[in-house]
Amino acid sequence: MGIYADANDGAYKKHVTWRDTEEKCEKCGELKSAEIHNFAKLKNGYHEFVEGVDEVSFLHKRMRGLVLVKLKKDCLDLPDKVYIQRHLKPTVDIINAARLIAKTSTRVIDALTRLRMLSDGFQYVEKQTGETVCPLCAGKQTYYEFYNPKEPDEYVPEDWANQGIDGDGNQIDYQKRECPCPNCNATGRVPKYTRTAEIVECPKDTALIEDLEAHEDVGRLNIYAGFTASVDRVVALCQKQGWTTIRADGRGWEGKTPHGEILENDKLLKLYQEGQDLYPRIAFIGQPGAAGEGLTLTASPTTVFWSNDFNGNSRLQAEDRGHRIGMDKERGGRIVDYLHLDSDAYVLDNLQKKKDLQKQSMTGLRKVFNVNT
Secondary structure, three states: OOOEOOOOOOEEEEEEEEOOOOOOOOOOOEEEOHHHOOOOOOOOOOOOOOEEOOHHHHHHHOOOOOOOOOOOOHHHHOOOEEEEEEEOOOOOHHHHHHHHHHOOOOOOOHHHHHHHHHHOEEEEEEEEEEEOOOOOOOOOEEEEEEEEEEOOOOOOHHHHHHHOOOOOOEEEEOEEEEEEOOOOOOOOOOEEEEEEEEOOOOOHHHHHHHHHHHHOOEHHHEEOOOHHHHHHHHHHHHHHOOEEEEEOOOOOOOOOOOOOOEEHHHHHHHHHHHOOOOOEEEEEEEEHHOOOOOOOOOOEEEEOOOOOOOOHHHHHHHHHHOOOOOOOOOOEEEEEEEOOOOHHHHHHHHHOHHHHOOOOOOOOOOOOOOEOO
16 A cells, blocks of 8 residues: 655665555655656656555455454443433524624635634634734745746746646746735735634533533533633633633643642543542543543543534544443443534534544444434
């Protein structure tokens, strides 16, 4: 599945790349746009591009018949997960804000992202906080662009210039010229913006407070959220309710008591699992992608998803942090989803139907999540 080349001394083969796309050359492993396939730029060592074969995509077919697939539930004596969807009613203001987002957004992905933020109780706002050096011209007020001497007024895409061809594949001898920077209007400076989270009302607050109260006797609760601003909101809410928090997201880990004491990072998981005497109430708050693998969080029988991202594997791994060997079989394992706006249900439905999850070691499983409403 890989492409190999002789090392400098010829004593062994060196791995160059995987055959994971037809866009890589069968001979050298470089993409079609690489200079080695451009005779105009590289006359010595040039060779014509030979379309490769995406062998990685066929790996599961090659392994079929050689691999015995077993479901997790067939290998471990664990109780079934219990899935709960908690539907939360949005206010009139939130509904109107959601409609405005849907109406004014020009791209589906932008609208969905903004709706997910609104559902989580915030909106990112870009505020100008000064100026900074223009990234295009590096403050020089001018920059160099490629042009075709025969048609100097036509725009030349960078990939055309790098390959020395035009849109029809014809060889072109492009030239460079110095021009006023269009990004900063030849001033060398551009506005600097800082992104802040503007908080809006959200019924997920009330739902989480109820779940925290329901877990007072256990003293532990796993919570996942899709955005860093959502994680911050959940941390603040748990702290306000008197819970110590362990935050784990793309920024790293932090353990903090309601009184502001910072806990040692290397002891956080042990405290969560075994430190009920020292810290009777701890909430673990993380993002599925950053804190969804390799952790043992069986001290809590419940995992709450304040919100999800679109990564099906991260979701599945996050669920299993509390549903694994060491869990209390009598208490079982509950997976709770907060569904505020339709965007929450849309993301969850997308995770349920992802085909790539069904191609993993759980082949044959009809649905990844069997949700009980």
